[in-house]
Amino acid sequence: MKNDNSLKKVRFKYLILFTIFVNAACTSQEYQVTVTSLLEEMLDREALAKVDKYPFKSLQVSSYSRKAVAPDKPGWFDNADAKQYVRVDTINGRKERVLLDVEGPGTIVRFWSTWHAHYFSNGTLRFYFDYSKSPQIEGGIDDLISHNEYVSEPLSKRVSAFLEDGGVFAGNNLYFPLPFAKHCKITYQQATEEVDDVLYYHINYRKYEKGTRVKTYQKGDWESEKYKSLIGRVNAQLNQFPPDDLQNEVTSMTRIVKRGESTVILLEGSKAIKKLSLKIGADNLSQALRSTVITMEFDGKPTVWAPLGDFFGTGYKISAYQSRYSTVNNDGEMITYFPMPFRESAKVTLHNYGKEDVELIKFDLHSSPWHWDEQSLYFHANWRLYSDIETAEKKDVNYVTISGKGKYVGDVLTLFNNSYEWWGEGDEKIYVDEEKFPSHFGTGTEDYYGYAWCSVVDFDSPFIAQPIGDGNRSPGISVNSRWRMLDVIPFDKSLKFDMELWHWGNTHMDYAPTTFWYGTKEAKAKEFDHVSAVQLPVKHADKFEGESFEVKEMTGGEVLTQAFLSYEWSARNHLYWKGIKKEDTLETFFYSEKDREGKLEAVFTHAPEYIILDMYLNGQRIFENLDLYSDSLNLKKYTVDNGYIKKGNNTVLLVAKGGNKKSPKADQLGFDYLKVHQ
Missing domain, CATH: 1.20.5 (Single alpha-helices involved in coiled-coils or other helix-helix interfaces)
Incomplete structure (x- = not known):
């Protein structure tokens, strides 16, 4: 025994x-969380409509002014948003400014930054994972964030750059996920200590529940052959429009929706709408984009109420752009790829609250089977308008307030600025689950949307877009959007999103946010329908900016938006046509919401390399042999006494006639704007 x-x-x-x-x-x-799993999650649209597999909190650190401590204390709207660090560490004799110092397990999911070109030394960024004394990532901040040769676009991207100073006035974005098991510290070392670098930053990260197994990013991972093909595939799929993974049943409708009427598409069964495509026509298309509202009900629950243009991220002016979840084509087709699952039924309705009939040229719902379970969530979209809001006093404007459980996935801001001053100094403040102080506190509205320096340059990417920036530095419309992937914000009890209205000028403006989120059947937004607001007349500027013209056809050269903070073009930019040869033509068009008749004014840029041209408006030549040569950069107005811009689309044709005798090789022109004095 x-x-x-x-x-x-x-x-x-x-x-x-x-x-x-x-x-x-x-x-x-x-491992539950790895670089590979995170990149695959980024591509998984259906994951948006489900409770996250591994629970986490979404958090943000930024260089927001540390004077902001509470809404009822001085400094809540302070704008000193640069050079705010956790502390300064001295390591091997070098001063490293600490941007982030957090415990794991977690993942860095977004890094945005910008800097003042004249007060910046382009220093060294370092990432230390799991208490390592040596950094796993080290390099110039510009090289790592927006010009990362290993990650490449769109995971690493600079957007909306002004062309002066080499384009460094820009938003710099890195979306490559950097997981860590125990700890993460990120530092910045200036190239020189003679002058403090003017550095702004946001770092969004996930904090997983204790016990979540995370494989820490290893030194050289994004350079390795192991990840090379995966990174290439992710970038390719993020840039793919439309996506190639849609094999759905299509339900379609075309008809005239008369004023005051509605039209409905019903779906039954356990399915998900995977793609929604719409195109409308109307005498006043701008007003129709605001006054035609899309609503949705899933399993009898109303979840969506938004004007068409705002819902599709183009405001009340069709302007083409492409993103991961929303796209607008040049022909006016508007598409969303948000997955919208339901257990038994879906009802999608278009309401015409306007004063004119709307032609429904295309209305397609693409759907496929969906296995509904306790992880599935309902799609929501909410819109509200702050009409003629005063800007003299800084204030927090509410995007949305939600009660219940869900996740926040994106937003669109459509506004009309009535001033030549910048409107967007205000910071985002996002409160999750009844927080007393926001876990997301930013450094400016433009920074939240991934660009910087009140740039008027249009841009798009899978993650962010500015299809219209006319109102950033002059009267006009601007539309900004942000589509969240790994930086989604889960909430268990509530979410409140406020944005500061912080305008340089004392004026009035229209301010309309649209928010996108998923939630359980019990989750709901505090504000929902706003019929009277969509019936208000939309506002337009009295100028037609050349850079906002849509290119229809050209026989040579290249068209760009050229922008400089330091030059007095209207809206700080102009249409720039370069590489022109004699007899080249450029045909563009723009939309006017009404007939305009009176003295027509056209403003062109003059410079040493600028050509002679003829200009046609709606087929009629209004200027012949217009000589844009000058020995210095300047602007000049040209007028026509009996000018006419028609309601609807107008064409502008520019015909190159060659160069001035003083500049026979001239190959450029700049066109600022058109205006009719009525």
């Missing part, structure tokens, strides 16, 4: 050791 018991003890001992060994081996391999 004694020998048998001893043998059993030995066997039991080895069994325990074997079990520990096997569990350790499995644990070391069965």
Whole structure:
């Protein structure tokens, strides 16, 4: 017996050791969160409509002014949003300014930054993971964030750059996920200590529940062959419009929706809408984009109420752009790819609250089967308008207030600025689950949307877009959007999103946010329908900016939006046509919401390399042999006494006639704007 018991003890001992060994081996391999899993999640649209597999909190650190401590305390709207760091560490004699210092497990999911070109040394950024004394990532901040040769676009991208100073006045964005198991510290070392760098930053990160197994990013991962093909595939799919993974049943409708009427598409079964495509026509298309409202009900629950243009991220002016979840084409087709699942039924309705009939040229719902379970969430979109809001006093404007459980996935801001001053100094303040102080506190509205320096340059990417920036520095419309992937914000009880209205000028403006989120059946937004607001006349500027013209056809050269903060073009930019040869033509068009008749004014840029041209408006030549040569950069107005711009689309044709005798090789022109004085 004694020998048998001893043998059993030995066997039991080895069994325990074997079990520990096997569990350790499995644990070391069965990571829940890795670079690979995160990149695959980024591509998984359906994951948006489900409770996250591994629960996490979405958090943000930024260089927001530390004077902001509470809404009822001085400094809440302070604008000193640069050079705000956690602390300064001295490591091997070098001063490293700490941007972030957090415990794991977690993942860095977004890094945005910008800097003042004249007060910046382009120093070194370092990432330290899991208490390592040496950085796993080290390099110039510009090289790592927006010009990362290993990550490449769109995961690493600079947007909306002004062309002066080499284009460094821009938003710099990195979306490559950087997971860590225990700890993460990010520091910045200036190239020189003579002058403090004017650095702004946001870092969004996930904090997972304790025990979540995360494989930490290893030095050189994004450079390795292991990830090269994966990164290439992710970038390719993010840039793919439309996506290639849609094999759906299509339900279609075309008809005239008369004023005051509605039209409905019903779907039954356990399905998900995977793509929604719409195109409308109207005498006043701008007003129709605001006064035609899309609503949705899933399983009898109303979840969506928004004007068409705002819902599709183009405001009340069709302007083409492409993003991961929303796209607008040049022909006016508007598309969204948000997955919208339901257990039993879906009802999608278009309401015409305007004064004119609307032609429904295209209305397609693409759907496919969906296995509804306790992880599935309902799609929501909410819109509200702050009409003629005063800007003299800084204030927090509410985007949305939500009660219940869900996740926040994006937003669109459509506004009309009635001033030549910048409107967007205000910071985002996002409160999750009844927080007293927001877990997301930013440095400016433009920074939240991924660009910087009140840039008027249009841009798009899978993550962010500015299809219209006319109102950033002059009277006009601007539309900004942000589509969240790994930086979605989960909430269990509530979410409140406020944005500061912080305008340089004392004026009035229209301010209309549209928010997108998913939630359980019990989750709901505090504000929902706003019929009277969509019936208000939309506002337009009295100028037609050349850079906002849509290119219809050209026979040579290249068209760009050229922008400089320091030059007095209207809206700080103009249409720039370069590489022109004699007899080249450029045909563009623009939309006017009404007939305009009176003295027509056209403003062109003059410069040494600028050509002679003829200009046609709606087929009629209004200027012949217009010589844009000058020995210095300047602007000049040209007028026509009996000018006419018609309601609807107007064409502008520019015909190159060659160069001035003083500049026979001239190959450029700049066109600022058109205006009719009525």
